[in-house]
Amino acid sequence: xxxxxxxxxxxxxxxxxxxxxxxxxxxxxxxxxxxxxxxxxxxxxxxxxxxxxxxxxxxxxxxxxxxxxxxxxxxxxxxxxxxxxxxxxxxxxxxxxxxxxxxxxxxxxxxxxxxxxxxxxxxxxxxxxxxxxxxxxxxxxxxxxxxxxxxxxxxxxxxxxxxxxxxxxxxxxxxxxxxxxxxxxxxxxxxxxxxxxxxxxxxxxxxxxxxxxxxxxxxxxxxxxxxxxxxxxxxxxxxxxxxxxxxxxxxxxxxxxxxxxxxxxxxxxxxxxxxxxxxxxxxxxxxxxxxxxxxxxxxxxxxxxxxxxxxxxxxxxxxxxxxxxxxxxxxxxxxxxxxxxxxxxxxxxxxxxxxxxxxxxxxxxxxxxxxxxxxxxxxxxxxxxxxxxxxxxxxxxxxxxxxxxxxxxxxxxxxxxxxxxxxxxxxxxxxxxxxxxxxxxxxxxxxxxxxxxx
Numbered sequence: 001x002x003x004x005x006x007x008x009x010x011x012x013x014x015x016x017x018x019x020x021x022x023x024x025x026x027x028x029x030x031x032x033x034x035x036x037x038x039x040x041x042x043x044x045x046x047x048x049x050x051x052x053x054x055x056x057x058x059x060x061x062x063x064x065x066x067x068x069x070x071x072x073x074x075x076x077x078x079x080x081x082x083x084x085x086x087x088x089x090x091x092x093x094x095x096x097x098x099x100x101x102x103x104x105x106x107x108x109x110x111x112x113x114x115x116x117x118x119x120x121x122x123x124x125x126x127x128x129x130x131x132x133x134x135x136x137x138x139x140x141x142x143x144x145x146x147x148x149x150x151x152x153x154x155x156x157x158x159x160x161x162x163x164x165x166x167x168x169x170x171x172x173x174x175x176x177x178x179x180x181x182x183x184x185x186x187x188x189x190x191x192x193x194x195x196x197x198x199x200x201x202x203x204x205x206x207x208x209x210x211x212x213x214x215x216x217x218x219x220x221x222x223x224x225x226x227x228x229x230x231x232x233x234x235x236x237x238x239x240x241x242x243x244x245x246x247x248x249x250x251x252x253x254x255x256x257x258x259x260x261x262x263x264x265x266x267x268x269x270x271x272x273x274x275x276x277x278x279x280x281x282x283x284x285x286x287x288x289x290x291x292x293x294x295x296x297x298x299x300x301x302x303x304x305x306x307x308x309x310x311x312x313x314x315x316x317x318x319x320x321x322x323x324x325x326x327x328x329x330x331x332x333x334x335x336x337x338x339x340x341x342x343x344x345x346x347x348x349x350x351x352x353x354x355x356x357x358x359x360x361x362x363x364x365x366x367x368x369x370x371x372x373x374x375x376x377x378x379x380x381x382x383x384x385x386x387x388x389x390x391x392x393x394x395x396x397x398x399x400x401x402x403x404x405x406x407x408x409x410x411x412x413x414x415x416x417x418x419x420x421x422x423x424x425x426x427x428x429x430x431x432x433x434x435x436x437x438x439x440x441x442x443x444x445x446x447x448x449x450x451x452x453x454x
Contacts (some may be wrong), residue, residue: 009113010045012105017045020113031082032131032158034188036061037075044103051096065361074147076101132159132167140173153184161192175201179209186290217287224283224447225276231446232275232439233268239438240267275443277308278341282348294349301345302338309337336390343381344443347374361448375440382436386428392435
């Protein structure tokens with residue numbers, strides 16, 4: 001949406017909207033808008049002859065991140081304020097119930113978007129910094145709506161971060177305001193740094209920022225971990241079912257269907273539990289470690305995987321031992337979860353690079369490339385884990401089968417296909433790579449799934 005000269009300039013009422021110069025002017029003076037909101041206005045004006053569905057808006061304007069319907073509502077509210085519009089009797093942007101939005105100003109003129117389009121010289125009020133002062137008043141008002149304060153912070157970044165900070169010092173409520181500015185800078189390309197330490201009230205600002213990040217993390221966890229768990233469960237089901245078919249086709253192997261279905265069910269449990277823990281860690285990292293995203297993804301991914309692995313180990317081992325009366329020390333646990341989570345976090349950090357804040361959400365071919373990268377990194381981590389004494393799904397299953405006399409669920413037939421008499425290095429490597437690739441693919445496709453717009 002940013003190619004200069006590729007689209008016309010739009011004139012409506014007292015406004016001029018220039019795609020090439022990325023400007024909205026009102027009576028010759030610039031109206032500050034953050035880039036995403038300007039993109040949204042351009043989309044609505046260009047498609048003014050139809051109502052644009054929320055799904056298309058998210059795919060066009062927020063293509064690289066996952067956001068809620070609230071982000072779109074806030075953007076529309078900001079545009080209406082900038083245009084002097086209202087929601088009850090809109091002159092510019094109409095809400096289309098259960099669908100999306102439409103630009104409804106009838107008299108839109110298009111002209112070639114070339115040549116200078118400099119804003120008019122600022123008047124006395126603008127020269128005195130009135131837009132900055134108005135936004136600072138909202139930002140420092142602790143009784144104001146949370147979304148209004150966030151919107152004010154984003155607008156201040158668009159106007160100039162350094163100027164906003166200079167005018168902020170010494171105001172009542174500057175600690176909370178600085179924290180909101182710090183958190184909002186990730187959503188405004190080109191925003192300047194917002195230091196927390198040094199100015200008075202640093203401890204209070206840090207505490208408020210931690211609260212903001214924790215609330216954001218909780219929202220992401222609610223919306224993303226279940227999708228990650230589902231992706232892992234589906235990958236586990238596919239892996240177990242295909243493995244069962246391969247096992248059944250091997251010489252002296254048991255029947256294909258009789259093995260494939262139970263293995264698919266086991267894969268659902270193992271993949272779902274593992275992806276739930278790792279996915280929760282990755283979602284938390286996106287919210288809590290925004291200035292050190294890659295490190296945060298690795299550390300919190302490992303932590304989430306380790307906690308879930310330890311829990312599953314304790315519950316699974318005690319349950320199996322209670323039912324069958326056999327020691328099940330070979331069931332994987334916290335160590336395996338740490339390694340799996342760290343590998344997934346590293347792969348996800350390498351594969352996804354959101355330009356702004358929010359949970360990364362590549363679409364189309366980029367989404368599949370990201371899933372493949374994470375899958376390959378997970379495959380490598382699974383192989384290393386398998387050769388360092390870790391017990392992954394296939395190996396644990398084989399050990400379990402050996403614990404029961406007469407069991408036909410062992411993986412020796414697969415080892416025979418790979419030229420080994422038993423689970424040797426070659427078979428362990430193949431099984432680990434297979435499990436890791438599928439786990440990474442399922443986790444990433446689930447984690448980057450964009451929620452359906454209502």
